[in-house]
Amino acid sequence: MNTQEYFHFRLFFSKPGDMQYVSHLDLVRMLQRIMRVSKLPIVYTQGFNIHPKISPGPPLSIGVQGENEYCDFILFRNISLQEISAKLQLVLPLQLGFKKVVFLTNKQERKMEYFKYEKILIDPAEYRDGFRKFTDEFIKTKEWHFERMRKGKKREIDLKNAVVRIEFSDKLLMIKTISGATIFDILLDVYQIKREETGKLIIIRKELLPFNYFSASSRN
Amino acid sequence: MKYRPVKFQHLLPAVLKPSRYIGNELNSFRKEISANTVNFCLAFPDVYEIGFSHLGIKILYTILNEHNDCAADRVYAPFPDFGEKLISENIPLFGIESRVPLKDFDILGFTLQSELTYTNILYILELAQIPVSRKDRQENDPIIIAGGPCAVNPHPLSDFIDAFLIGDGEEAIIEIKDVVKKGKDSSRTERLQELSKIKGLFVPEFSGEKKIEARKYMKFGSLDKTHHNQLIPWQMPTHFRYVAEIMRGCSRGCRFCFAGYFYRPVREKNPKAISSQSQKEIENSGWDEAALTSLSTSDYSCIKELMKDLFKITSENKTSLSLPSLRADTIDTEIISLLSRMRQSGLTIAPEAGSQRLRDIINKNISEEEILKSVKIALQNGWKLIKLYFMIGLPLEDDSDIDAIIELVNKIIDLSHKKLRINITISPFVPKVFTPFQWSKMESRSDLLRKAKRLKGVLSRYRFIKVSYHSVETSILECVLGRGNREVGKLIYSAYRNGAIFDSWREYFDFENWQKAAQSNNIKLDEYLAEIPISENLYWENIDIGISKKFLISEWEKAKQKKTSADCRDGKCIACGVCGNGIIPDFVRNDDFQVETIQKL
Numbered sequence: 001m002n003t004q005e006y007f008h009f010r011l012f013f014s015k016p017g018d019m020q021y022v023s024h025l026d027l028v029r030m031l032q033r034i035m036r037v038s039k040l041p042i043v044y045t046q047g048f049n050i051h052p053k054i055s056p057g058p059p060l061s062i063g064v065q066g067e068n069e070y071c072d073f074i075l076f077r078n079i080s081l082q083e084i085s086a087k088l089q090l091v092l093p094l095q096l097g098f099k100k101v102v103f104l105t106n107k108q109e110r111k112m113e114y115f116k117y118e119k120i121l122i123d124p125a126e127y128r129d130g131f132r133k134f135t136d137e138f139i140k141t142k143e144w145h146f147e148r149m150r151k152g153k154k155r156e157i158d159l160k161n162a163v164v165r166i167e168f169s170d171k172l173l174m175i176k177t178i179s180g181a182t183i184f185d186i187l188l189d190v191y192q193i194k195r196e197e198t199g200k201l202i203i204i205r206k207e208l209l210p211f212n213y214f215s216a217s218s219r220n
Numbered sequence: 221m222k223y224r225p226v227k228f229q230h231l232l233p234a235v236l237k238p239s240r241y242i243g244n245e246l247n248s249f250r251k252e253i254s255a256n257t258v259n260f261c262l263a264f265p266d267v268y269e270i271g272f273s274h275l276g277i278k279i280l281y282t283i284l285n286e287h288n289d290c291a292a293d294r295v296y297a298p299f300p301d302f303g304e305k306l307i308s309e310n311i312p313l314f315g316i317e318s319r320v321p322l323k324d325f326d327i328l329g330f331t332l333q334s335e336l337t338y339t340n341i342l343y344i345l346e347l348a349q350i351p352v353s354r355k356d357r358q359e360n361d362p363i364i365i366a367g368g369p370c371a372v373n374p375h376p377l378s379d380f381i382d383a384f385l386i387g388d389g390e391e392a393i394i395e396i397k398d399v400v401k402k403g404k405d406s407s408r409t410e411r412l413q414e415l416s417k418i419k420g421l422f423v424p425e426f427s428g429e430k431k432i433e434a435r436k437y438m439k440f441g442s443l444d445k446t447h448h449n450q451l452i453p454w455q456m457p458t459h460f461r462y463v464a465e466i467m468r469g470c471s472r473g474c475r476f477c478f479a480g481y482f483y484r485p486v487r488e489k490n491p492k493a494i495s496s497q498s499q500k501e502i503e504n505s506g507w508d509e510a511a512l513t514s515l516s517t518s519d520y521s522c523i524k525e526l527m528k529d530l531f532k533i534t535s536e537n538k539t540s541l542s543l544p545s546l547r548a549d550t551i552d553t554e555i556i557s558l559l560s561r562m563r564q565s566g567l568t569i570a571p572e573a574g575s576q577r578l579r580d581i582i583n584k585n586i587s588e589e590e591i592l593k594s595v596k597i598a599l600q601n602g603w604k605l606i607k608l609y610f611m612i613g614l615p616l617e618d619d620s621d622i623d624a625i626i627e628l629v630n631k632i633i634d635l636s637h638k639k640l641r642i643n644i645t646i647s648p649f650v651p652k653v654f655t656p657f658q659w660s661k662m663e664s665r666s667d668l669l670r671k672a673k674r675l676k677g678v679l680s681r682y683r684f685i686k687v688s689y690h691s692v693e694t695s696i697l698e699c700v701l702g703r704g705n706r707e708v709g710k711l712i713y714s715a716y717r718n719g720a721i722f723d724s725w726r727e728y729f730d731f732e733n734w735q736k737a738a739q740s741n742n743i744k745l746d747e748y749l750a751e752i753p754i755s756e757n758l759y760w761e762n763i764d765i766g767i768s769k770k771f772l773i774s775e776w777e778k779a780k781q782k783k784t785s786a787d788c789r790d791g792k793c794i795a796c797g798v799c800g801n802g803i804i805p806d807f808v809r810n811d812d813f814q815v816e817t818i819q820k821l
Contacts, residue, residue, distance in 0.1 A: 018229070021238040022454045030454065036538070037506035048563065050538050051508060063233045091506075093246055196234030 006043060007078045008104040011088060014097035015066040020203075024059035031056065031071050034091045040084060043074040058115060058178050060205060063198055068099065068207040072110060117164060117209035120183055122172040123202040127193065134191045135168040146181060146189050157181050159189065164214060175209065223253055225319035226312065231305045239455040240268035241302060243294075243316035246452040247505070249281070251291035253320040258290040258401045260393075261315045261325040261362075264297070264333075265340035266724065271296040272457040275465060275513070276331055276368065280393050282448045290397050293317045293325070297340045298347060300721065300728070306347055313347035322348035326400050328362045329393075330381070332370035335701035336694060336724035338377060341366075342716045345380070352713070354382050354424070359408050363415070365396065369482055371422075372434070373653050373760040376701050378424040379709035382412060386420050386763055387434030388468075396421075422763070434765040440468055440487040441806045449505055461542070462507040464498050465489065466526070467514035471789040471805070472547075473796070475583045475779055476572070476614070478652035479515055481767050484798040485805040486789065491522045495529045502537050510534060511542045518543070518550035519789065521808045527558045534562055544568070549590040556597045566605035567598040573614060574624030581616050581779045582657075585787070588628065595632055595640075605641045606632065612671045613649040613663030615779065622671050626678050633682070642685045646672055648695040653703060653760050654767055656775030661751035662699045668692045693731040694723065700748040705759040708748070710741045768797030 015027065022030075035042050035052035042052045055072040075084075081101055089098045104110055124131040138144065144159040162180040167173050176186070183203060187193045193201070232238035243250075253259050262281055264271030271277070277294065284292035293315030298306060306313060312321040322328055328350070330341055345352045350361055357364075366377060367385035374384040385392050395418050403411035409425075416423035420435035450462055469486035470479070498510060510530070514520060527541070534541045541562040546555070548569045556567075569591055573579045576588065595606060610625050632642065648668045651660040672689045679687050701708060714737035722728035738745050752758065754773060771794075778785060786792045789807070799805070 018242040018244055019454075021229075021232050021242050023237075023239065026239060026454050026456060029456070030452075033452070033506040033508070035506075036508070037504065044538060049508075062238060095244055199230030199233045 004076060007075045008072060008110060009075065009084060010070050010072050010102050010104055010109075012068055012070050012099035012101070013092060014099060015060060015069050016097060017065065017095075019095050020060070020065045021062055023062055024056070027060075028054070028056050028071075030093065030096075034088070034093070035073055037091045038087045040073075040087055041075050041077040041079070043076050055110070057208065058112070058118070061182060061184065063195075063203060064120075064183060065202070065204045067204055069205070070208070072104065114210055115208040116177060116211040117175050117213055118178050119173070119175050119206040119209060121204045121206050122174075122183075122187075124172060125200045125202070127191070127201070128170065131172055131191060132168055135166060135172060138163070138190050139166065144190070146185060148181075148185060159186060162186075178208075222324050223255070223320050226314045226321060228306070228311050228314070228319070231302065231309065231311075234305065235302045236299060237268075237455060240296070240299065241316065242454070243319075245454065247449040248317055248451055249285040249292070250317045251285060251293075253291055253293060253315065253318040253324070258327070258397050258404075259320075259325045260284055260290060260292040260327045260329060260397070261295055261322055262292055263295045263322075263328055263330045263341075263344055265330055265337040265344060266297050266722075267299050268296040268453075268455060269457045272451070272453050272455075273459040274331065274333065275463050276333075276389070278451060280329070280389055283390060283393060284397065286448070287394070287397070289401060291318075293320070295322060295344065297337075297344055297722070303343065303347055312349045313344060323350050323360075323362060325362045327396070328364050330364070330366040331368040332366050332377075333368055334724060335370055335376075335698045336729075338701055338712050339716045339720045339723055341377070342380060342712070343721045352716075353379055355379075357382070357408070361408070363400065363408070363411065369479065370702070372482065372763050372765055373702060373704070374422050374424070374763070375706045375759050376704040376708040376712060378706055379713065382423065382425070383415050384422040384424075385435070386422060386432055387765065388437035389435070390437040390439075392418060392420050392435050427762075429762055432763050434482075434763070436485070436766065436803050437468075438487070438802065438806070441489050441808065442493075450501060452505060459511070461509035461511050462498065462501050462505070462539075463511050463513055464494050465514065466494055466512050466517065467520050469805075470515040470519070471787050472516060472519070472585070473583050473775070473785050473787065473794070474572075475581075475656040475775055476611070476649060476652065478655050481654050481796070482765055483515065484766060484796065485803055487806040488521060488808040491526045491529070491808060494526060495533070498530060499533045502533060502539050506537075507539055509540050509542060511544060514545060516545055516547055518546045518555065524554060524558070527555070527562075531558060531562060540564070547586065548594040549586045551594040551597065553597050553600075556594075556601050556603070560601045560603070565603045566607060567594065567603055568607040568609070569594065570609035571628065572609065572611050573617070573621060574610065574626070574628045575621045577782060578614060578617055578621045578624070580782050580784050582614055583775070583779070583784050585784055588631070591628070592631060592635055595635055599636055599640065603640075605643065606636075608632075608642065608644045610644065610646050610675075611649045612646055612675070613668050615649070615651075615657055615660040617663075619671075622674060625675060629679060629685075633685075638682070638684060640684065642682075644675075644679060644685065644687045646675055646687065646689040648672075648690060648692050650695050650699045650702065653758070654765050654772070656772045656779060658703070658758070658772065659752040659754060659776060662696065662749040665692050665696065668695075691726070691729070694729060696745065696749065697723065697731075697734060700745050703748055703752075703759070707741075707743060711737050711743050713737075714740055766796075766798035766803065768795075771796045 032051045044050050045053050053074055057070040060066045085101045092098045146157050146159045163176045165175040184195050262277045281292050284290050314321050342352050351357050364382045366381045367389050371384045371386055399414045412423055413426055415421055416426040422432045467488045469483040471486050572584050651657045676687050679685050715733045718733040720733040785794055
C-alpha cells in the first residue's frame with residue numbers, strides 16, 4: 001500500500017486566438033511536455049509510456065477559444081504556490097496565457113462532474129441580425145426538441161434544458177450544460193449556422209461553472 | 221500590397237486538422253518578412269505532419285534565420301480540403317509563420333525527397349498563384365529552387381524549377397542568399413545567371429551541358445556549430461521526437477542504395493557535441509523521445525560510448541532513445557541491452573534479399589547467421605517485435621530467391637517459437653540513378669505482383685505475422701520520374717492537370733492519371749523501365765555527385781559475377797571516386813574522443 005502523500009494542484013490558463021485550432025489531445029501532449037520541463041516534483045504515470053500524470057478539464061472543441069481552462073497535476077512534495085507559479089510561467093508557451101495555480105483541498109473539486117456548466121460568449125460578426133431574431137425565438141419557445149446521433153444512436157434533447165441562461169445584446173452570452181448539447185449543436189439548430197460556416201464567428205468559453213452554481217429559480 | 225499577411229482562419233472550421241496551418245510552433249523564429257531582408261520560404265511538398273518531421277528543412281531554416289540579412293519561413297502542402305477552399309476564395313498560399321503570400325518571397329525552395337511528391341510541387345505553385353512553368357514567370361515572381369536527394373536528376377522537373385541545388389545545402393544556401401541580396405536591383409534573369417555561377421547549382425536556362433559538381437559539407441563533424449532549439453509543433457507529426465543527426469554518408473556500398481552513394485564521404489559528428497546538444501535540448505524542451513539518425517547508426521565509430529552517455533541523460537529525464545537504421549551484423553548483446561534499458565523493444569532488420577546469393581549480388585553484406593544471431597539476442601532480452609524489410613524484383617533475381625525469403629522467415633519463426641510478432645514489408649526494387657544498378661531494368665508489373673502475392677499468401681498464414689507491400693504502380697512511377705529526361709516534364713504536367721496530387725497517398729494515387737498523361741504526350745512508360753545499355757549516354761550525365769562512372773560500371777559487372785565489395789571503413793579503399801580535393805571521410809575514433817581523418821589508401 002503506497003503511503004506517499006500527494007498534493008493536487010490546478011493550473012488555470014487561457015487558449016486564445018489561433019490556439020483554438022489545436023485539438024484537445026495535442027493540448028494535453030503539450031501540457032505533459034511543459035510539466036516535464038518545469039522541474040517541479042511531478043508525479044509520473046507508470047508503465048511503458050511514462051509521462052506526467054495530469055488531468056485536463058473538459059475538452060474545448062476546435063474553433064472555441066478558452067479564457068479559463070484548467071489542468072490538474074500532482075506533486076509528490078508540497079511547495080509554495082508562489083514557486084509553482086513562477087516555474088510554470090517560465091515554461092508555459094506564450095501562445096497559452098498563464099492565469100493562476102490553486103491548491104485543491106477538496107476531492108470533490110477534482111472530479112470531472114464538478115464543473116457542470118460553461119459560460120459561452122459568441123461574437124456573431126455578420127450574422128448579428130439573425131442572432132437577435134433567433135435568440136428571441138428561442139427564449140419565447142417553451143420546449144425545443146433537438147435530435148442528434150451520439151455513438152450510433154439517435155438521442156433527443158430538449159435544448160431548453162441544456163441552455164440555462166441566454167441573452168443577446170450585441171454579442172450572445174449563454175450558460176449551458178457541458179454535456180447534453182454542444183455549442184455547435186445549438187448554432188446549427190437554433191441559429192442555422194453549419195459547423196463549416198462558423199469560422200467567421202468568435203466563440204469563447206469564458207469560464208466553467210460548478211454543479212451548484214444555480215438555484216432552481218434563476219433559469220429563463 | 222506586398223508582404224501583407226492573408227486572412228484564412230475563417231476557413232479552418234471546415235477542414236481536417238486545422239492546426240496544420242497555424243504555425244506558431246515553439247522555438248520558431250517568426251522573423252518579419254519585409255523588403256529589408258532576403259526572404260526565403262522553404263517548402264516541403266507533402267502535408268504538415270510528414271514535412272515537419274524532415275530534418276533538412278529545419279537545418280536550412282536555422283542557418284538562414286541566424287543571419288541578420290535574411291528571413292526564412294516555411295510552407296507545407298495544404299491537404300486537398302484546404303487547398304480547395306484557398307482556390308475558391310482566391311486566397312494565395314502563404315508562409316506558415318508570417319502568413320505572407322509565397323509570391324511575395326524572394327526565393328521559394330522545395331526539398332525533393334521523393335519523386336512521388338513532384339505533382340505536389342505544381343500544386344503548391346498553383347495555390348501560391350505563381351506560374352507553374354518557369355518560362356511563364358514574370359519579373360516579380362520568386363525564384364523557385366529545388367534541392368535534396370532527387371535533385372541529382374533535375375531534368376524531369378526542369379520545366380518548373382528555376383535552379384537546382386545539388387548536394388549539401390548548408391553552405392550553398394548562404395551563397396544563394398548573397399547572390400539574391402546583391403541582385404535585388406537587377407533583373408530576375410540576371411539573378412538566375414549569377415546563380416548559375418555558384419558551384420553545385422544547375423540552372424536549366426543557363427547551365428547548358430556544363431558539368432555540375434555536387435556540394436559536400438565538410439564541416440559536418442565540427443564541434444563549434446551552435447544549435448538552435450528544435451521546433452516543437454502543436455500538431456502531432458509522424459515523428460515527434462528530438463532528432464540528432466550523428467553521421468552522414470555510408471561506406472557499405474549496397475548496390476541498390478542511392479542514399480549511400482549520394483551522401484558520401486562518411487562524416488561523423490563529434491560524440492561530445494551530440495551528447496551536450498542532446499542534453500540541452502532534452503532538458504530545455506522536454507522531449508519524451510530522442511532519435512539518433514544516420515544511414516547506418518550502428519556503424520558510427522563510438523556508438524556504444526555515445527549510447528552510454530545518452531542513457532544517463534535520457535533516464536534522468538524519462539526520455540526514451542530510438543536508433544533507427546541499425547544493421548543486423550553490428551548488433552550485439554551490449555547494444556541490445558542498452559536499447560532495452562531505453563525502452564526499445566522492436567528490432568528492425570533489412571536483409572533485402574532472402575538468399576545469400578542475391579545478398580552478394582546486391583552487396584548487402586550480412587549473413588543468415590548474423591541475422592539469426594541478432595534475433596536470438598533480441599529474444600533473450602525480452603523483445604517482442606521484429607520488423608523485416610525485403611525487396612522483390614532485384615537484378616538477377618529468380619524464383620528461388622523468393623523461396624529463400626520464406627525459408628528465412630520460417631527459420632526466424634522456429635528460433636522464436638512463435639513468441640515474436642513479425643512485421644514484414646516488401647518493396648518492389650526501383651533502379652536508382654548514381655548506383656551500380658542504375659542501368660538495370662525494373663521488373664515487370666505482372667512478375668512483381670506474382671511474387672508479392674506468393675509471399676503474402678504463404679506468410680500471412682500466421683496470426684503473428686503482418687505483411688505489407690508497397691504498391692507496384694507507385695514504384696513504377698518512381699522509376700520513370702527518377703530516371704527520366706525533360707520529356708517526363710510533360711508527363712508530370714499532364715498528370716497534374718488530370719488531377720494527380722498526393723501521389724504517395726493511397727487514397728489519392730490514381731495510376732490512370734499517369735497512363736492518360738503518357739498517352740496524350742506519346743510517352744511510353746516502359747522505355748524508362750527497360751535496361752539501359754552501358755554504352756548509352758545517361759540523361760543525368762551532366763551531374764557529378766563524386767562517384768565515378770567507371771566505379772559504378774565495375775560494381776555492376778561484379779554484381780553480375782556475384783562478387784561482393786568491401787566496406788572502405790575497414791581500411792580498404794575501393795576507389796569509388798568521391799575522395800579528393802579536400803573531400804575525405806571524417807571518422808570519429810575511439811581514443812579519447814579525438815577526431816581523426818583517414819587518408820585515402
